[in-house]
Amino acid sequence: MEHFLLEKNRLNEFLSALRNYEVFAPVRKVGLTVFELITNPKEAMLDLKNQPQSPKRVIFPQSEILLVFDKNNAAKEPKGRVGQKPQVVFGVRPCDARGFHMLDPVFEREYPDPYYLQKRQSTLLVGFHCSEPYPNCFCTSVGGNPSSPEGLDILLTDLGEQYFLEVITSKGEQVAKEGAAVLSSPTSQQQTEKEKLSGMAPQKIRRTIDTEGIASKIEKHFDHSLWRELSGKCISCGICTYTCPTCHCFDIQDERVRGRANRLRIWDSCMFPEYTLHASGHNPRPTRTERLKNRMYHKFKQNIDLYGVPGCVGCGRCITLCPENVDLVANLKVIKNL
Amino acid sequence: MSSIHNPYLPEIGTVIKIIDETPNIKSFQVVLNNPEKMKNFTFEPGQVGQLSLFGVGESTFVINSPPTRMDYLQFSVMKAGEVTSALHELAEGDQIGVRAPLGNWFPYAQMKGKQILFIGGGIGLAPLRTLILFMLDQRADYGDITIIYGARTPNDLCYKDELKEWEERSDVNMILTVDNEFPGWDKRVGLVPNVLKEVAPSPENTVAITCGPPIMIKFTLQALSELKFKDDQIITTLEKRMKCGIGICGRCNIGTMYVCKDGPVFSLTQLNELPAEL
Numbered sequence: 001m002e003h004f005l006l007e008k009n010r011l012n013e014f015l016s017a018l019r020n021y022e023v024f025a026p027v028r029k030v031g032l033t034v035f036e037l038i039t040n041p042k043e044a045m046l047d048l049k050n051q052p053q054s055p056k057r058v059i060f061p062q063s064e065i066l067l068v069f070d071k072n073n074a075a076k077e078p079k080g081r082v083g084q085k086p087q088v089v090f091g092v093r094p095c096d097a098r099g100f101h102m103l104d105p106v107f108e109r110e111y112p113d114p115y116y117l118q119k120r121q122s123t124l125l126v127g128f129h130c131s132e133p134y135p136n137c138f139c140t141s142v143g144g145n146p147s148s149p150e151g152l153d154i155l156l157t158d159l160g161e162q163y164f165l166e167v168i169t170s171k172g173e174q175v176a177k178e179g180a181a182v183l184s185s186p187t188s189q190q191q192t193e194k195e196k197l198s199g200m201a202p203q204k205i206r207r208t209i210d211t212e213g214i215a216s217k218i219e220k221h222f223d224h225s226l227w228r229e230l231s232g233k234c235i236s237c238g239i240c241t242y243t244c245p246t247c248h249c250f251d252i253q254d255e256r257v258r259g260r261a262n263r264l265r266i267w268d269s270c271m272f273p274e275y276t277l278h279a280s281g282h283n284p285r286p287t288r289t290e291r292l293k294n295r296m297y298h299k300f301k302q303n304i305d306l307y308g309v310p311g312c313v314g315c316g317r318c319i320t321l322c323p324e325n326v327d328l329v330a331n332l333k334v335i336k337n338l
Numbered sequence: 339m340s341s342i343h344n345p346y347l348p349e350i351g352t353v354i355k356i357i358d359e360t361p362n363i364k365s366f367q368v369v370l371n372n373p374e375k376m377k378n379f380t381f382e383p384g385q386v387g388q389l390s391l392f393g394v395g396e397s398t399f400v401i402n403s404p405p406t407r408m409d410y411l412q413f414s415v416m417k418a419g420e421v422t423s424a425l426h427e428l429a430e431g432d433q434i435g436v437r438a439p440l441g442n443w444f445p446y447a448q449m450k451g452k453q454i455l456f457i458g459g460g461i462g463l464a465p466l467r468t469l470i471l472f473m474l475d476q477r478a479d480y481g482d483i484t485i486i487y488g489a490r491t492p493n494d495l496c497y498k499d500e501l502k503e504w505e506e507r508s509d510v511n512m513i514l515t516v517d518n519e520f521p522g523w524d525k526r527v528g529l530v531p532n533v534l535k536e537v538a539p540s541p542e543n544t545v546a547i548t549c550g551p552p553i554m555i556k557f558t559l560q561a562l563s564e565l566k567f568k569d570d571q572i573i574t575t576l577e578k579r580m581k582c583g584i585g586i587c588g589r590c591n592i593g594t595m596y597v598c599k600d601g602p603v604f605s606l607t608q609l610n611e612l613p614a615e616l
Contacts, residue, residue: 107586110584112345255393275579278577284616302591
């Protein structure tokens, strides 16, 4: 596919040119950087730090109306995205782009989920190559790469004053066409510089874990007393699941609003006791030990059995953001050495 | 919203009859409002459905009327949480949402010609009822049918009219028990797994199908093993907290299996390969 050069000081012009798209980008909000719909390119925060929230929410929102009920008890789908503009998510990290690849089979395999799939199909991902990975990044241990275009439609590499822009898919080509007025051709020197950065990035990943054999260890040692130790610090706050680009569990709840009612789906967390609590009071995962074990089982055993890959992209958010320093990589190493 | 079938969208049905089974269990007979959809509705014994009340929520129940009797779909509901409490407030004629059928079913084809042993506790008779009626409607296909059923007190036994009918049938061996002595109760007293051991049915060419509270299932499986039933002769149907019913929302997994989609029916052979998180 084609390569272009985008001057950094013309990025706002490039974003403005995407008139046929709704553009989501990281914005600063109550002290956090989150992916939101932007109306003015100046809102975008593109001095990218790895955002505490992945862009998962653009396609799988934290809260989403599934059905609306009228007074006659008829259930209807809310007006979907039909007829609306396609979406561009700008500033996606390669790990988060892979995160969508992990979510896709969940939502499209046996019972295609129209809410997810419709947004997924009309959304483009424009990503940034991670030339400076973060301390807890471990994407290279779970099949990722900080300079990988996997799952992206366009990949940008920061060359200092310019972005090296690679078109990855035909959807991406369309975006490049819309912004063509501000794009130029890279020199061969810039091409070499980009390749050099791509080659260096994986070596900058500081945390590694050889996941080979972990699935069978988790299964074999499911009843091991060590799980209690691994979960000792966990306070069941759920931050690991809320910030995870591959976590997909949700709750379905009805709400009444002025004589009408909606059925919503809302992110849920396997860290919460209520997640598995029966109405009878029985709970198959009553303590944080079973819950933390289930999360690791899901990511590193169940997901491999179902989809052939770990349900983890190595973004490191669950490690960085855990208030109790529960460390997934360290825990995996303990299991591996059992 | 799109051309893809929406698996979350319920069909609307009408509750045509409500039966008070016990002080906290009611059965609801439901007919889909769309006659074409009702006529074409097919399911297998053991499959479940989601009943929903708009503005309240949705919960999973087994379809406990058999596919051999398609005048209505019956669901039995124990009052336990928010949705079930609201369901108990329904009156005949009220509208209800139905998403069904979901999940797998009893492997009845493999049970033909065998002796059948049903072991149920409390509301756990509901899924067994589907298969019992299904088998009684095709009685010649199956060998001896034994039903061991217990509840806390005689008042907590479900489907009392049918229990009486089954007791009177010469081709059903019906054993009823309650947990403790109760005024006027002249049948067995004792927990279901203990009664099972007293009755001691032979495992010879037999399939045992059990459903009840998790603790009953646990001890029933132990009792069956003591009676020399092999794991592949033991079938159970499980309960989990469920939401989506289609294996996406996550919570009902046992190991790599989702109870809503890959279950609720499992053989003990299958369960033994999964983590013990019942």
